[in-house]
Amino acid sequence: MSLRASDVVAGDGNARIFEGGYRPYRGIRLGVGHSVWALARHTIERIMGLKRPARYKVLPFLAVLIAYLPAIAFIGIVALAPPGGGRRILDFVPGPGRYYGFITAAIILFATLAAPEALCPDKRSRFLGVYLASPLNRTTYLLAKAIAVGTVLLLVTLGPPLLLLIGLALQNHGPNGFSDFMGTLGQILVAGVSLSLMFGAISLAVPSLTDRRALASAGSLLLILGSGAITGTVTFGLKGPRNVLALALNRLPFELALRIFTLPGLPTGPEREFGAHSPPLSTAVVVGASVAVTAVAGAVTWWRVVGLEVTR
Amino acid sequence: MFGGVTTVVTGVDVAKRWGSTQALNGASFSVGEGVTGLLGANGAGKTTLLGLILGLHRPDVGTLDVLGHDPWLAGSQVRAKLGYAPEHDALPPDVAAHDVVRHLAELHGLPRREATSRASDALWEVGLGEERFRPVGTMSTGQRQRVKLAQAIVHDPELVLLDEPTDGLDPTQREAMLGLIHHVGADLGMHVVLSSHLLEEVERVSNAVVILEAGRVVAGGGMAELSKADPELVVDLDRDDSDQDPASRLAATLAELGAAATASSPTRVVAVLEGPGIYDVVRDALADGGYSVRRLQRRTASLEEIYLASSGRGAAL
Numbered sequence: 001m002s003l004r005a006s007d008v009v010a011g012d013g014n015a016r017i018f019e020g021g022y023r024p025y026r027g028i029r030l031g032v033g034h035s036v037w038a039l040a041r042h043t044i045e046r047i048m049g050l051k052r053p054a055r056y057k058v059l060p061f062l063a064v065l066i067a068y069l070p071a072i073a074f075i076g077i078v079a080l081a082p083p084g085g086g087r088r089i090l091d092f093v094p095g096p097g098r099y100y101g102f103i104t105a106a107i108i109l110f111a112t113l114a115a116p117e118a119l120c121p122d123k124r125s126r127f128l129g130v131y132l133a134s135p136l137n138r139t140t141y142l143l144a145k146a147i148a149v150g151t152v153l154l155l156v157t158l159g160p161p162l163l164l165l166i167g168l169a170l171q172n173h174g175p176n177g178f179s180d181f182m183g184t185l186g187q188i189l190v191a192g193v194s195l196s197l198m199f200g201a202i203s204l205a206v207p208s209l210t211d212r213r214a215l216a217s218a219g220s221l222l223l224i225l226g227s228g229a230i231t232g233t234v235t236f237g238l239k240g241p242r243n244v245l246a247l248a249l250n251r252l253p254f255e256l257a258l259r260i261f262t263l264p265g266l267p268t269g270p271e272r273e274f275g276a277h278s279p280p281l282s283t284a285v286v287v288g289a290s291v292a293v294t295a296v297a298g299a300v301t302w303w304r305v306v307g308l309e310v311t312r
Numbered sequence: 313m314f315g316g317v318t319t320v321v322t323g324v325d326v327a328k329r330w331g332s333t334q335a336l337n338g339a340s341f342s343v344g345e346g347v348t349g350l351l352g353a354n355g356a357g358k359t360t361l362l363g364l365i366l367g368l369h370r371p372d373v374g375t376l377d378v379l380g381h382d383p384w385l386a387g388s389q390v391r392a393k394l395g396y397a398p399e400h401d402a403l404p405p406d407v408a409a410h411d412v413v414r415h416l417a418e419l420h421g422l423p424r425r426e427a428t429s430r431a432s433d434a435l436w437e438v439g440l441g442e443e444r445f446r447p448v449g450t451m452s453t454g455q456r457q458r459v460k461l462a463q464a465i466v467h468d469p470e471l472v473l474l475d476e477p478t479d480g481l482d483p484t485q486r487e488a489m490l491g492l493i494h495h496v497g498a499d500l501g502m503h504v505v506l507s508s509h510l511l512e513e514v515e516r517v518s519n520a521v522v523i524l525e526a527g528r529v530v531a532g533g534g535m536a537e538l539s540k541a542d543p544e545l546v547v548d549l550d551r552d553d554s555d556q557d558p559a560s561r562l563a564a565t566l567a568e569l570g571a572a573a574t575a576s577s578p579t580r581v582v583a584v585l586e587g588p589g590i591y592d593v594v595r596d597a598l599a600d601g602g603y604s605v606r607r608l609q610r611r612t613a614s615l616e617e618i619y620l621a622s623s624g625r626g627a628a629l
Binding site for chain 2: 022023024025027028029030031032034035038039042051052053056121125126127129130131132133134135136137310
């Protein structure tokens with residue numbers, strides 16, 4: 001049986017064309033956790049300059065590069081050292097625990113750049129009001145921002161020593177045996193997360209006080225470096241207690257990292273006075289100060305964000 | 313219920329103080345389906361009320377119900393069903409419009425894939441389909457207002473709150489934006505609260521209005537219902553050399569016949585429509601007096617008149 005053209009094109013007269021257009025959304029709606037993650041991911045992209053013009057990528061990527069360069073250099077030194085004859089050169093290569101001493105500036109620089117980018121533009125442009133009109137509230141908003149800042153800080157607090165460990169281990173210059181390797185890996189993870197938490201809290205506190213990025217970056221830098229200068233003056237100039245040095249924010253996180261790697265702490269006095277082995281701060285003081293500084297900085301940030309006025 | 317339809321937002325004696333400023337002072341109101349205008353002068357409490365509806369503040373006194381919930385206690389749950397476009401230019405200038413809208417869709421719980429397609433749909437819907445990948449900062453004021461509208465509707469909310477959405481727009485852009493707002497309320501199935509201090513635009517697109525004055529609701533209800541209050545019959549007359557003030561003469565005649573009428577000018581008489589008989593009374597008076605009638609019209613109150621009458625103001629907003 002053959003079909004005629006009219007059989008195909010002719011209907012019963014009830015055919016209608018429906019325009020696609022805008023349709024109601026009937027799909028799934030995820031909870032607040034999804035909103036927090038969405039904001040954290042968006043903030044990470046903003047901090048790193050992703051999906052933004054190239055000029056926004058320069059500083060964050062430069063800071064990350066500076067943190068990785070020494071690790072790459074040390075791995076290269078180990079690779080190029082003559083077998084058996086490069087002992088003095090190889091002794092110069094630090095383990096992951098001492099590595100933080102080489103990248104202190106990069107970590108501080110990155111932290112003081114990242115946190116203002118996370119908080120300040122939302123307040124300055126008043127986009128915060130749009131965020132708080134979503135399922136997020138002030139606490140979950142801050143949680144998302146803290147996750148974002150903490151995550152990007154892991155790029156410089158966790159990544160480089162991890163790269164160094166792997167690079168050295170692959171050249172048989174790392175920890176001895178699998179258990180030592182895993183132990184060092186665990187120390188790197190704990191140190192990296194701890195530094196990320198502490199620098200994240202410190203570097204978020206200042207931007208919570210202002211909506212200007214440059215001011216927040218400069219203020220954070222001043223706080224971190226200034227605390228070192230002030231505590232140094234109190235301890236050495238005014239002969240104050242040594243434990244005050246635990247409040248030097250350019251020193252405390254790295255002191256903590258040394259303790260995590262069970263390495264001796266930094267000297268707490270001039271060599272001419274105490275000799276080469278000036279007594280370090282006690283581990284209890286370092287841990288206590290680290291927890292206190294992180295808690296105080298976090299509380300300041302939370303207090304400021306919770307008190308922000310929107311749609312008044 | 314609100315004018316026979318479902319109530320979306322209800323406030324009873326809502327008060328909110330900011331320091332020494334009483335932003336809302338016992339406001340009671342209802343917002344129903346469709347587009348509701350939230351009208352008031354600057355500082356009348358409109359933005360504070362939007363903040364309360366969003367659950368961002370707790371009322372000092374009174375109760376608020378938004379889509380069946382107390383917004384302060386069920387903030388996240390309520391806000392998931394709301395869309396909000398702020399008054400100020402808040403969008404990040406260096407981010408593409410599509411990325412902003414998608415981001416807001418994800419914040420409201422849409423999975424990433426759905427958020428991406430919905431962002432495109434919403435931007436097409438507001439007329440920015442071709443421009444959706446442009447950074448917001450390179451767009452005109454009108455386009456940025458459209459992006460704000462798109463991010464407010466992208467997650468298909470039940471209620472959209474628009475705070476001064478025509479702020480900074482030229483007449484052409486304002487016309488287009490009002491058309492879009494009407495479209496959202498009438499065709500997309502979302503209820504809209506349009507906060508504005510501009511009478512004309514509220515009157516254009518709203519089917520109900522809540523008028524705020526110094527933190528109090530001075531009038532509220534459906535536009536048709538409000539404008540029907542105290543309707544009048546306006547009679548415009550011609551005058552000639554023999555009769556320079558025909559309106560006064562007609563008003564006096566109508567008064568003698570028991571009708572409440574006043575001469576608002578030498579050629580205009582305004583009579584209060586008290587029952588259907590008034591038409592016959594006016595017709596007979598005009599015929600008997602030999603007046604030359606230019607126009608005879610039943611007039612309902614404009615929103616401006618409603619506002620002025622309810623707020624006791626002598627001038628427009």
